[in-house]
Amino acid sequence: MRWSQMFAPTLRDAPNDAVAPSHRLLVRGGFMRQLHAGHYSMLPLGWRVHQKVAAIVREEIDGLGGQEFLLPTMHPASIWKESGRWDTMGEIMFRLEDRKGAETALGITHEEIFATVAAELTSYKQLPQIWYHIQTKFRDEARPKSGLLRVREFHMKDSYSFDIDDAGLDKAFDAHDEAYRRIFQRLGVPAFGVQASSGAMGGNSSIEFMTPSDAGEDDVIRCPKCDYSANIEKATSALSAIDDGEPTALETFDTPGVRTIAALETFEGGAAATHQLKTLVMVLDGTTTLVVVRGDHQLNTQKLADATGAIEIRPAEVEETVAALGAHPGSLGAVGVTDHPVIVDLALEGRVNMTTGANIDDKHHRGVSVERDLTVAQWADLREVAAGEACANCGTELTVVRCIEIGHIFKLGTKYAETFGVRVSDADGNVVPVVMGSYGIGIGRNMAAAVEAHHDDKGIVWPVSIAPYEVVVTVMRLDDETLAAGNDIYVALKDAGVDALIDDRDARAGVKFADAELIGFPFRITVGPKGLANGEVEVTDRATGETNAVPLTDVVGMLAERCNEARRG
Template sequence: MRLTQLFMPTLREIPAEAEITSHRLMLRAGLMRKLAAGVYIYLPLGYRVLKKIENIVREEMDRAGAQEVLMPAIIPSELLRQSGRWDVFGPDMFRFKDRHERDFCLGPTHEEVFTYLMKELTSYRDLPKILYQIQTKYRDEKRPRFGVIRSREFIMKDAYSFDVDWEGLDASFNKMHDAYCRIFDRCGLKYRAVQADSGAMGGKESSEFMVMSEIGEDEIALCEKCDYAANVERAQSKPDVKERQPEKPLQMVATPGVRTIEELIRFFGTTPDNFAKTLIYTVKGEVIAVMVRGDREVNEVKLINILQCTENDLNMAQEDLVRNVTGAEVGFAGPIGLKADRIIVDEEVTYMSNFIIGANRTGYHYVNANYGRDFKGDLVADVRKVSQGDVCVKCGGRLSVSSGIEVGHIFKLGTKYSEALGAKYLDENGQEHVMVMGSYGIGINRIMAAIIEQNSDENGIIWPMAVAPYHVIVVPVNSADPVQASAAEDIYNTLCQNGVEVLLDDRDERAGVKFKDADLIGIPIRVTVGKKAKDGLVEVKMRKTGESVDVAIGEVLGYIKGQVQREM
């Protein structure tokens, strides 16, 4: 492709709306343009990258025995009502009515549709099966951000396995896990597979594939000693158990105007791990109090799972409700005398001694509180968010917390959807059973952004060869020089004829502009045709390493094919 023909509107200035590297470079390099918040147009270079990622995904899915189909983007409400997700998705789902006033949505995911299709299979002989599609999904994100990292329209590969039992699901799950590893390896990503919460998808077990990145919206707990890795939403740590101190008498202390943990630390001259704070939530009309140590945060995902509710059901209590259940202003809540429907206590609080709590009286706190003697919870559970330096539940090592971008998520769904939608089969004895399902998703757009986050520098993108829009760019330094122009044309034509994906920068621009654009759009190999062309030599430079060598014009094809094959 000649750059004079390519639609490649590069930008010199950094767009004000772009907060992260991948968003900035995808706009600057002419890969995409914004149409609306969280909705993007993919331009030729960007679309070529997307198709290459899709092809890698397709090859590995096919290799794992999955079969490709294409489902409708429009889903009738009846299917999601059968599974219960018509309400679970809440405002995140695009809903509409057709001309007959029937409810539909734009597919946020397709578990129900695939399950509906698989009802056609009725015998154990028809199983197992793994089907997949690569298709646009729609979610009405409350706050689209970071370009395609969190958008309202995105391309997803979603696959679904159907087995006769849990042992079969385990085998399908492992197949998909291995396929995902090969996909991310081929895309040149540094990633980790981590334990995850299943969220609205439901099911028994799930793993996320996280690309390590400072801008990642997810936090990952990693053990420094063993292979334990989990999304912080699910991560567990051993409770911090200090030596038990002799119990002192409970005492109410006046703390006028002292509400926050920081203020209490200064007032009492102690540390935050000597406090237990009480937070008030509402869930489906119930008032739920949750206690954690003063230096901890409540893990609301764990709390949602314990309460068996949805994210939309769980809300922090308003100030007037807090005053009603505590009898005090906000900042003085505690478990003694609290008018809550349930009190959930983090397990770590039960190991504390002589700690400080709110007294449910404005301007007062209790000191020397002890669990069991002074108060009890309706439930003791792990509801805390893990922190840097916590103790690993697997080996006793220390946990570190890093940021990551989720690019894939695989679930052991079990029978949640097959039961709800009636996907059943007959075994060899004619007995009816429910199919056991798995679900496996990959964000194609997110992979593209994640690659850029991990493969870029101050000059632009550094595409891995396997996903680069083109492998080579030929740049004549002076297009007006007939020797350079002729050599560049010859090299370009030779590479094209031999199946090398190549660009020719035939624009009437200064050499510096051409070099900057070549670096910006991230083409892995640059062939510079300059003054040495008259001596039969050109410079071949690798974008990734910056290394360059002079190569005889007649040997350029062989040299470049070798480089491309080595990098693939």
């Protein structure tokens, strides 16, 4: 490519509304432009990177024996109703009507669609299968943000495994786990796996892949000593034992003006937060529910969703709370409540002599034995782990790391197979549902994650494996001799299999250098009259900033070798 003909509109200033480094740099570098919130136009440079990321993903999934498909992105409502996700997906799914008034949806993921195709599997002899496509997904995110990190329209590689039994699924799952780690390695995106909530996907286990970044949206609990790492939506920790003494009788006492856990801690006759019950009134799919955690603990709503299967969860309004319990927030409790479900955090098992609101304004109970005095509908792990708590495996203090979720793999089991009739005959002649897994990785998000991990104050520092071009030949003067020398190198690089670009623009050195650094080509060959007089050019490494004079005769071979080495990531 000749830069003089390339459409790569670089900007000296980042758009005012771009904040995340990857967002700012991808726009400034002329990789993409925003159309509207959560939708980006890929410009030639951006699309090249995107395609290189996709190619690496494709290679690795093909390496697993994956077969590439392309399924539609517009789906009939009926198929989503069959799986039940027409309702459970809520507002995340774009829904529209066609001219006949038929309900349709834009695909947020493709379990249902692949399952309809898989219904034609008939025999265990056809298994295992790994099917995938790289297709546009649409998600009506409440708040798109940070450039490509959270968008409403994006490309995802989603693969699906079909096995005769759980052992087969485990194998496919582990194979994807390994393939994903290789993918991130090749993309130059630092990654680690964490235990995760399966959310609306269903299924019994899942691993999320994370890369640490301030631009991320997920908090991950990590143990600095052992291997433990989990999404905060799933993480657990060890709590030190608390001596409650002997159970005493339930007693009500006056607490005028006390409205908070903290206030009750300092109130005469009150109790430490660790000896209080925090009662949260939540509405779960329309049912007013009491959720009880320890006074100093926070509720994690995803844990509550996972434990109850509820789809829509919100805190109750004050009026709803008063109507349900007869008191205002600050004096609420679950003692004696039987007309609303009470869900209690596991950390409260066996606790006695606790203090909690009495459902009468300005009154509290003390001497509460959780199991004696509460009608517990469900025990569940609901509390959010905090930094500094002890690792459940080894006791080391846990840390919280902000991360970007760059991939997610799920064991689905037979849920979709049963719904869509994906059944095969097994070796004994029984007809059995196929066991499925699903595995997703966002292409654009990984592109952005690579930028988050590889940039400096001048711009992007692309890994060779996904750079829009591996080498830019910067021609310093447009006189015949210099241009010809640059062009010879450029052509020879291409012949040697290097993805090269020649900067033949009529621009000053500073402009060319600044653009090359902003866009982030891994290598720059500077061709100028001074060097040519000595039969030399300069090679600059974007990552280190190092510049070396290299004889004209060696430069192509040297860069071909360096790119080849680096290309595998």
